[in-house]
Amino acid sequence: MFRQFRRRWWGVPLWLALVLMPLSGMLSVKLPLPDGPVYLLFLPVTLTVALLMVFDWAALPGITLAIFWHYLTIFSPGQALICCTLFICGISSCWLGYRIWAGRQWGATPGTQGLGVMRLLWIGLLLPTLLVFLLQTMVTLKIVPASLSIFNRNPLTLRTLINYQAILISCIAILPLYYVAIRCFRHGRYFSRQVNLLRQQIAENVSQVEIRIWLVWLTMLVIVLMVLHSREQNQAISDFALLLLLPTMLWAAARFGYLLSALAWSLVLILLYQFRTQPELSLHLAVNTTSLLIWSLILYFIGINGVRQRRLIKKSREAALVDPVVDLPNLRALQAMLAQQASSTLCFLRIPDLDRLSRTWGLDLRIEYKRRLAAHLQPLLQPKEEIYHLPGFALALRLDKATHEKRIEQISAHSDRYSLRWQGLPLQPDIGISYCHVVPPVNNLPRLLGQLSEMAEVSLHSHQPESLQQDNMHAQRQAKEKLAQLDEVQQALDNERFVMLAQRIEGLRGDDYHELLLRLVDAQGEQLTPAHFLPIVQEFGLTWEMDRWVLQHALSFIDRCRVRLPAMRFAINIHAASLYRPYFVSDLEQLLKQYQVEPWQLILEISEAAGNMNFSAGYRTINRLRRLGCRIAIDNFGTGYASYLQLKTLQADMLKIDGSFIQNMLHSPLDYQIIESICRVARLKRMQIVAGCVESDAVAAALRGLGIDYLQGFAISEPQPLTSLAER
Missing domain, CATH: 3.30.70.270 (Reverse transcriptase/Diguanylate cyclase domain)
Structure with a gap:
């Protein structure tokens, strides 16, 4: 029942309008001039707009009764009814237009971003203009007597302008105070929300001392102005002191936000106008009222834009702290x-x-x-x-x-x-x-x-x-050693401290070729095998840098020695990760053209681990390399868990049996059978077979008996510097 009383037209909206309308009339400032009285503030219009913004159409019956009672104390019942009807029609038409445009945001707090200009248009400009036009028309048409009205028969007078400006100031400057007061009366929690909003609008670098200084200065200035306004002989000093209000309120609008400056400006205007009792010249009063109206608009836009700018800065700072792709703090x-x-x-x-x-x-x-x-x-x-x-x-x-x-x-x-x-x-x-x-x-x-x-x-x-x-010094020492190894590898790449050895691979048909073996020369001049530096290269993603270095130096050697060593072929180990580079084939093709080397002179050995994960990108790269003319060899075959499955799906030219089977083939019947089965499957795939780690003539003879195409090992040839091939 209480909730309905707060919302229905016969509840709080009705009684609040009936109670506050006489109070607003008392607070409205009416000043006598030689040609008739004028209003400096006309707060009943402000009250009606505030009630509509809080209760919507449910406030209209209460507003109608309150306005009719207000005019009934001035005019006859018939005249009061006509004035009330025109007033309600003007209010309703402007509110209807605003409601249609604003949609669900019709009751948002004054100063809400996105509603400022249109709200000023409908409520701050069109509503006062329409009301003044309707009320002035009644006086001009002699529907109501001019002696009881604030308008003259002639609408083109300063008196009409001052009254028009009074309604404009009331709808623009005093509305926030009325709205906040009514909302707080309706919802007790709204006050705490407004306090939080006020704190949010204040700039971050504003201190409590600055706010107190501003409050003290504003209070002193308002007291001085009220004293000066109550004395006729101090009009010039009063006008000069009034000019100090603008920088004071600009200070508040720029630093403290719209809400605090708007509420403070509303209270300042009400207090100042209450003490303006001396009659003034119409022109002087019109100029002062125009200044205050312009100041109200300036403070409104500066306060709104200041709050908006601070919100944008805050959002940009928050956005800078969150990765926009992963959507996690950075x-x-x-x-x-x-x-x-x-x-x-x-x-x-x-x-x-x-x-x-x-x-x-x-x-x-x-x-x-x-x-x-x-x-x-x-x-x-x-x-x-x-x-x-x-x-x-x-x-x-x-x-x-x-x-x-x-x-x-x-x-x-x-x-x-x-x-x-x-x-x-x-x-x-x-x-x-x-x-x-x-x-x-x-x-x-x-x-x-x-x-x-x-x-x-x-x-x-x-x-x-x-x-x-x-x-945990041991773990830290391991990490530092690993970083030292990484630095050593990087220095070797930059300073050409890698050397390449060539080991001849004997072809049973006389088509020998050489495999290039990489060594790293450390600071002491010792040559380190790949087992010492390749894990670091793979772990820190230097595989392509390493492969590119080997390819470039191998092709450069072929280019330099093409006369002494015609038709020289080299087998080069390629890391599996390089196959997944989008431009690997195009980079290799560019190197071949640069050094004028034919693709068939390269045999690219790819570890079987490259096929352990069924990645189509790696397969596509291998097929493109074969179409280019390079030969593909599967290295270390037999060590993986899915060797035969990969052999079934992967297209290659050569298959290199892992040396662990070769070394024990004469002593282990199982290893011998594994080698024999690998050879049968490779022949079905029309692949040439390479046997590594051939360290004795007996092993070489047994492999020749199995039909192996190529033999590699110390029994065939020992690794030697690549440059020695050209010298020999």
Whole structure:
């Protein structure tokens, strides 16, 4: 029942209009002039608009009764009825137009973004204009006597202009105060919401001292103006002091936002006009009223635009703290949060396989995996804890330090159980986890994350979370050694510290060729085998740089020695990851044209691991290489779990049997049978067979008996520097 009383027309809207309409009439400022009285503020119009903005059409009956009673105290019943009818018609037509345009936002708080201009048009301009036109028409047509009205028979007078400006100021400047007061009366919680909104609109760099200084200055200025307005002999001083109101209110509009400045300006106008009692010249009063009207519009737009600008800046700052693609907080957000917390546990998740997977499936896989992994771990987090997106293939978690011990283990176990199903294939790459405790200020967060990344790499091998603390010196030492190896590989690539050896592979039909073997010369001048540096190359994504270096130097050697070594063929090992590069074939074709080398002079050996994952991109690259004219050899065949399945689907020219079978073939009947079965399957595929690790003449004779096409090993030839081929 009480809820209906607050909403129905016969409840709060009716009685509020009947009570507040006489009060608004008393607060309206009416000033006598030589040619007749004028209004400086006409608040009944403001009250009607505020009631409509709060109660909508339910306020119209109460407004009608209140307006009719107001005019009944001035005119005869017939005249009061006519005036009330015209007043309600003007109000209703403008409100109807505004309601149709505003839609559901008709009752939004004054100053709401997106409604400002049209609300000023319908309520601040059209409504006062229509009301003045209708009321002036009644006086001009002698429907009501001019002696009882504020309008003259002649509409083209300063008196009409002043009254028109009074209604304009009332609808523009005083409306926010009425609206907020009525809304707070209707909803008790609205006051607290308005206080919060007021705080949000204040600029971030505004201090309490600045607000107090402004309030004290405004209070003193208003008191001085009220005293001056009450004395006739101080009119010039009063006008000068009135000019000080503009910078004071501009200060509030620019710094404190629209709501505070609008409410303060409404109270200032009501107080100042209440003490303006001396008669003035009509022209002087019209100029002053025009100034106040213009000031009201200026304060409105400056306050609205200031709030809008601060909101845009705030949104841009918030957007800068969130990655727009992964939709997770980024590194800047992590740094800001670490600075706010007294202590935190920083957890680092490293997923290096995402780099390889994204080269095959595209960046969409990396984005979706990180997004879903974050959603998978989100239930384990407490309030104010967050998952942060880091560039590349890593995530970071900020945890409360007090409860990190058990929860790190929970996060590790939870992440190990996570898998992503992508295009029908379940993907579950290994995740390395490291963590450390931090206390603000964290001065060099990127460097700390780099150290955590090193520890997470150690975690990939230890299969447990690693702590970046002083008691974990062994793991830190391993990470530093790995970085040192990476630096050494990079220096070798930049400074030409790699050397290539050539090992002859004997063809049973006389078509010998050489395999190029890579060695790294360290600082001591020793040559390191690929087993020492290839894991680092593969782990840190330097496979293409390495393959390009080998291809470029091999083709350059063929170009230089084409006269001494015509029809020279080289076998070059290519990493599986290079096959998934979109421009691998085109880059190779460009190198062949640059050094004028025929494609058949290259035999590209690809490890069987390249086919362990059925990626169509790798198969397409192999087919393009074969169409280009290069020969493809499957290296280390027999070591994988799906060798024959890959042999069935992968198209290649040569098959190189893994050396572990060759070394024991004379002593292990099983190895001998495996080699024999591989040879039968390879012949069905019309592939040539290469046997590696041939270290004795007996093994070589047995392989020749099986029909092997090519033999490689120390029994055939030892590796020698590539340059020695040209010298010989």
